[in-house]
Amino acid sequence: MINLTTRQSEIFEFIKKEIESNGYPPTRSEIAKVFGFKSPNAAEDHLKALKKKGVLNIVSGASRGISIIKEDLGIPVIGLVSAGGPILAQENIEKRIPSSQNILSHGVDFYLRVRGDSMIEAGILENDLIAVNKKTQIKEGAIVIARINDEVTVKTLKSISPDLVILQPENSNYSNIEVNPKTEDLAFEGTCVGLLRDFA
Amino acid sequence: MINLTTRQSEIFEFIKKEIESNGYPPTRSEIAKVFGFKSPNAAEDHLKALKKKGVLNIVSGASRGISIIKEDLGIPVIGLVSAGGPILAQENIEKRIPSSQNILSHGVDFYLRVRGDSMIEAGILENDLIAVNKKTQIKEGAIVIARINDEVTVKTLKSISPDLVILQPENSNYSNIEVNPKTEDLAFEGTCVGLLRDFA
DNA sequence: ATCATACCTGTAATTATATACAGTATTAAT
DNA sequence: ATTAATACTGTATATAATTACAGGTATGAT
CATH class of the missing domain: 2.10.109.10 (Umud Fragment, subunit A)
Structure with missing residues (x-):
């Protein structure tokens, strides 16, 4: 896995935690709210970066269409x-x-x-x-x-x-x-x- | 767990399968499409029934706010x-x-x-x-x-x-x-x- | 016979959500 | 020195999604 930045790791961990506790992924706005972003687009940017780095997948158009790609080797x-x-x-x-x-x-x-x-x-x-x-x-x-x-x-x-x-x-x-x-x-x-x- | 009807089981299994394969739950419309319902409300009805029977949880207002309640005690x-x-x-x-x-x-x-x-x-x-x-x-x-x-x-x-x-x-x-x-x-x-x- | 439950159609409105575009500032790489 | 990447603000909009309301039919229970 390409190294994530500190911020990206935080976002990534948050998404994982949300899926774990809620059973479904967060929206851009939910991410923005938790991290204090004033725009959902900040979250969007992070999601794009995380997708580019191959740690998660985004289904275009789908609400909460985020899934983590588990490369957890164990x-x-x-x-x-x-x-x-x-x-x-x-x-x-x-x-x-x-x-x-x-x-x-x-x-x-x-x-x-x-x-x-x-x-x-x-x-x-x-x-x-x-x-x-x-x-x-x-x-x-x-x-x-x-x-x-x-x-x-x-x-x-x-x-x-x-x-x-x-x-x-x-x-x-x-x-x-x-x-x-x-x-x-x-x-x-x-x-x-x-x-x-x-x-x- | 209260017994589910055949149809309810089908819906429930589909939801579980979707979460498993996509990483996030389906929408009412997606359920309706797969089962051939002409209205998303048919799916809504099923979700309400499944919630009432305690096998899943629905977060009001949240898109895809469906989570299965795992009864696995371990x-x-x-x-x-x-x-x-x-x-x-x-x-x-x-x-x-x-x-x-x-x-x-x-x-x-x-x-x-x-x-x-x-x-x-x-x-x-x-x-x-x-x-x-x-x-x-x-x-x-x-x-x-x-x-x-x-x-x-x-x-x-x-x-x-x-x-x-x-x-x-x-x-x-x-x-x-x-x-x-x-x-x-x-x-x-x-x-x-x-x-x-x-x-x- | 009536009632509850299951299982749907069809319509519609509100809200939730994704996501583009236009910027700004900082930092790391070439 | 310049470029690329990171990390955001701010606005806007199309569309995705929930969910209420108003029906209809069939079935099994009281």
Whole structure:
């Protein structure tokens, strides 16, 4: 999608909200009123711009003939992460789950399919999907998605300090991973905010 | 919902279809045209009838001010099950999750909040929500929701025969539950088809 | 038998709405 | 420096749309 301006985003979001709450789209005048425009033509201009940018469709002559073009790709499900590249690279995306179906309380940036049994004692099994939020502040005690030298792993963050990060598997067969961020390549991809298991 | 007449259903379905495909509701004239009415007032009459029957809402004065009232209550989340009564009794329903948000591959009849730690070795922890399907055939090896003498429990179904049902907890601290369906009150509420954990 | 409801036609008026045209000011790109 | 895009005001008008009123017919219920 071509980037919308701040104003255009506001208008676009308003239209979406109206459709959601009323069940039908707003008129030019309604938009103008809400945004304080003194002319419905201001809204008309915005609609034309939004149509041009391909985010909505306008049926000429029809009242409220506005419909949003949903290009909502949904929340990506990350399968096996290939070494190198960013975690959200196209080749890692297994499928997408519509974001409207997000029933978790936190925002979910992506789902990661769990490989291995290192977290079974935390009730996280192989093939489960863990919901990951990228923005949540990384905290000790949380279950985090870390990348160590191109290896992506899910572990409990035991402790964090400038020269020592301890990642703890939740499986007594495995031992803690100790990383020195100064000498090793360590990045946090996000925090686990949910879990999804499908008994297919 | 009060029963709609055949004609009313046709009109109602058409309106829903229009909203789905166009993104906005039809006008009286559009309805009239599609159904061959020679007057938009025929459509008006139908809309009034449909409003009276509570299936849609009409905003007076607004063009296309039609919205369908969704009676979809969503999938119930069952908290603590009170002894006696059916599992889906009103007093057991903690909240509802819109069925449109169901991302699991099987149909989900309700979610059950897990109490206790008897299934931790199957990765099912306290407070997780397990998605339950009532219709799936109860099979050995599946995780089932059983009711034994008014006690609702989640266990793996180890074996089933006319006079002995063995339910296995997935926690080595607990031992198997053996029930004779002929002498004890045993009912299967459904099969676990998914799991949802929210790190709130 | 009468009444309510469903299901229409036909007309018409008010209002809601889209949308063109003519401007103005600001900002980002070439 | 000029052009294009953004973000509006202000006016005007054709037409889209709601919706009332006045009928008509058929059907099932009281």
